[in-house]
Amino acid sequence: MNPANEFFQLQNRRQFFQGAGLKVGGIALASMLGQRAWGAQTGAGAGEDMHPALPDLPHFAPKAKRLIYLHMNGAPSQIDLFDYKPRLTDHFDQDLPDSIRNGQRITTMTSGQKRFPVAPSKFKFERCGQSGIEMSELLPHMKTIADDITMIRSVHTEAINHDPACTFAMTGSEVPGKPSLGSWLSYGLGSDCQNLPAFVVFTPTVKNPSQALFTRMWSSGFLASKYDGVKLRGSGDPVLYVKNPPGVNPGDRRTMLDALGKLNQKTFERFGDPETQTRIAQYEMAFRMQSSVPDLTDLSGESKATLENYGPNVTKPGTYAHSALLTRRLMERGVRVVQILHRGWDQHGSLPAQIKNQCMDTDQPTAALMKDLKQRGLLDETLVVFGGEFGRTVYCQGKLTRENYGRDHHPRNFCMWVAGAGIKTGITHGATDDFSYNITHDPVHLNELNATILDRMGIDHSRFTFPFQGLDQRLTGVEEVHPIKALMV
Numbered sequence: 001m002n003p004a005n006e007f008f009q010l011q012n013r014r015q016f017f018q019g020a021g022l023k024v025g026g027i028a029l030a031s032m033l034g035q036r037a038w039g040a041q042t043g044a045g046a047g048e049d050m051h052p053a054l055p056d057l058p059h060f061a062p063k064a065k066r067l068i069y070l071h072m073n074g075a076p077s078q079i080d081l082f083d084y085k086p087r088l089t090d091h092f093d094q095d096l097p098d099s100i101r102n103g104q105r106i107t108t109m110t111s112g113q114k115r116f117p118v119a120p121s122k123f124k125f126e127r128c129g130q131s132g133i134e135m136s137e138l139l140p141h142m143k144t145i146a147d148d149i150t151m152i153r154s155v156h157t158e159a160i161n162h163d164p165a166c167t168f169a170m171t172g173s174e175v176p177g178k179p180s181l182g183s184w185l186s187y188g189l190g191s192d193c194q195n196l197p198a199f200v201v202f203t204p205t206v207k208n209p210s211q212a213l214f215t216r217m218w219s220s221g222f223l224a225s226k227y228d229g230v231k232l233r234g235s236g237d238p239v240l241y242v243k244n245p246p247g248v249n250p251g252d253r254r255t256m257l258d259a260l261g262k263l264n265q266k267t268f269e270r271f272g273d274p275e276t277q278t279r280i281a282q283y284e285m286a287f288r289m290q291s292s293v294p295d296l297t298d299l300s301g302e303s304k305a306t307l308e309n310y311g312p313n314v315t316k317p318g319t320y321a322h323s324a325l326l327t328r329r330l331m332e333r334g335v336r337v338v339q340i341l342h343r344g345w346d347q348h349g350s351l352p353a354q355i356k357n358q359c360m361d362t363d364q365p366t367a368a369l370m371k372d373l374k375q376r377g378l379l380d381e382t383l384v385v386f387g388g389e390f391g392r393t394v395y396c397q398g399k400l401t402r403e404n405y406g407r408d409h410h411p412r413n414f415c416m417w418v419a420g421a422g423i424k425t426g427i428t429h430g431a432t433d434d435f436s437y438n439i440t441h442d443p444v445h446l447n448e449l450n451a452t453i454l455d456r457m458g459i460d461h462s463r464f465t466f467p468f469q470g471l472d473q474r475l476t477g478v479e480e481v482h483p484i485k486a487l488m489v
Contacts, residue, residue: 051191051198051336058189058458063422063489064383065192067185067337067453068327070366072358073166074211074345075414077392077407080121080355082415083153083436084134088120088394091435092402096395100435107160109348109397110408116395118435119405122352131426138359141367147426148370148379149419150487154430154439157390157411157446162211162346165389165411170217172447172475179221179466181450182337184475185457186227187220188464192334195292197230199337200330202323205234206344206361208354213341222468224274229339232293232326234318296329309368313361324365328372331382345388348397349406370419379420383456385449387416394435413439416449422456422489429486447476448484455483 079085096116110116124137128146135143159165164174171178179187182199191198201218218229268276299307299315302325313319320342327338342362347354366386373379391414392407399405413432419425430442451461454475461483465472 049190050194051186053190054188057464059460059463060458062456062458063381064420064456064458065381066331066335066378066383067182067457068331068369068382068384068420069181069337069339070362070384070386071166071169071217071339071341072345072362072386072388073213073341073343074162074347075165075388075390075392075409076345076358077121077347077351077355078153078413078415079392079394079407079436080123080351081136081138081359082134082151082417083413083432084125084136085120085394085434085436086125087434088118091118092120093117093400096435096437100433100437102438104412105160106393107409110393110395113397116393117400118394119396119400119407122403122405129426131428133426133428138356139363141364145367145370145419148374149417149426150424151415151417151428152430152444152449152487153413153415153428153432154442155387155414155416155444155446155449156439159390160409160411162389162409163214165409167214167216169389169446171221172450172477176214176216177221178473179223179227179475180216180218180229181453181475182218182229182339183220183223183227184454184464185337186229187223187466188459189336189457191336193336196296196330196333196335198335199227199229200335200339201229201231202326202338202340203231203234204320204323204340204342204361205318206320206342207357208344211343211346213343217341218339222473223466226277229337234322292333296326296333299325306372309364309371311364311368314365320361321365321368324369325372328369328376328378331373331378332376347392347406348408350404351392351406352404373420382420383423383453384419385416385453386418388414390414391436394437410437412437418449418452418487423487424489429484442486444484445481447479447481451476451481452483452487456488 094117096118101116121136125134126137126143127133128135128143131147133146133149133151135146157165157168159168159174167176168174170180182201186198199218203213218231220227264276297317307314310321310325313321314325316322320340323340327340330338342358344354344358370379370384373382373384390409390411393410395408397406397408413436430444431440432438433440454461454464461474461476461481465474467473471478
């Protein structure tokens with residue numbers, strides 16, 4: 001434990017009990033500024049680095065400078081999108097063999113069913129590109145980027161319910177309170193952008209959101225609050241309270257912030273609370289975002305061809321397509337991590353109709369983002385991850401017909417794909433049995449995937465730690481895991 005850090009943590013605990021009322025005011029202040037988590041290790045003035053990296057990072061030359069994480073919240077059905085199982089048609093409406101299930105646990109939503117009837121996908125699959133990666137007819141645009149991605153068909157996790165599974169996917173732990181992947185990267189690597197947050201989050205609107213999105217998925221956990229992800233809103237002002245009120249010009253605001261910064265610095269020198277430095281930095285970032293955010297969201301400079309590539313919803317704030325285009329613009333501006341969390345993939349019933357709508361929302365913008373990054377020379381230094389928190393069962397939940405079925409949660413195996421800096425292209429890694437129920441070779445645990453992400457960003461996950469509660473905490477947990485070398489060039 002660093003003695004200075006230990007002192008500050010002790011001070012924080014004392015101050016919580018001595019001034020709980022002031023803490024409530026601090027929470028309100030954070031809410032007014034949109035997020036708490038902007039700034040540098042020390043006070044950030046007009047000419048200072050807002051997002052410095054730790055002195056010893058990166059550990060080695062990175063392949064990726066930026067990360068885009070496309071999270072399909074609710075768990076997309078791998079059987080209907082990426083894991084083609086043609087032999088399932090011979091097992092339609094037959095019970096899943098006990099030899100396949102092998103006593104594995106199931107959720108309470110289907111544990112009361114008398115039968116577990118096999119539900120083959122109703123959708124057609126085809127081999128795509130020169131690589132021959134198989135994808136569903138639901139993904140006509142994603143098929144065109146098959147040669148630029150690595151498909152992982154053998155991802156697995158321990159969590160069987162959404163909230164702990166999403167928390168695990170984003171923080172490496174089912175227990176809330178750990179920093180998210182984006183917060184770890186913001187803490188360790190900082191950002192090349194001085195006018196925008198290092199870690200930005202989008203939560204596009206959907207017709208049937210079904211699952212809640214908890215802020216712990218982009219929270220800084222036990223790290224300083226300045227490493228929280230900053231959520232850009234889909235309606236109204238992208239960030240609340242950044243604009244100056246009527247009658248206040250930028251010069252007046254600059255003078256006020258300089259004076260306020262001096263007062264806050266005196267408070268820091270007196271009490272030693274590191275959150276005071278966060279407050280100084282977030283005021284400064286809010287000032288800088290007054291010009292950077294309008295420039296970011298102004299799409300008038302985008303070509304007609306680019307807008308058409310992202311689809312008809314690209315100019316509608318709050319949509320997945322609009323978020324995807326803003327993601328590319330954030331990458332151009334040097335933001336370290338962008339996370340898009342798209343809801344509505346929890347399809348326990350009426351899966352064919354619901355998953356079709358979800359794919360219509362995400363397929364074209366996702367492919368367009370990949371092509372846009374590649375065309376602009378950004379993909380070589382940007383790591384892109386696409387996937388959910390677990391998979392879906394081969395057996396049907398509820399009533400089964402050939403045209404309609406639902407699927408329950410399935411953590412034993414699911415599909416994700418990765419692309420960009422330092423990742424092989426056009427390959428499939430891992431495989432499952434004929435029922436897409438068990439992994440047959442090359443299993444990939446989510447912590448191994450996170451270790452691989454850190455590796456591509458120039459970080460040795462085993463050395464990237466933070467002391468908390470008597471343990472050198474890390475994103476990838478306490479068990480021994482390794483980056484997946486088979487995915488790397």
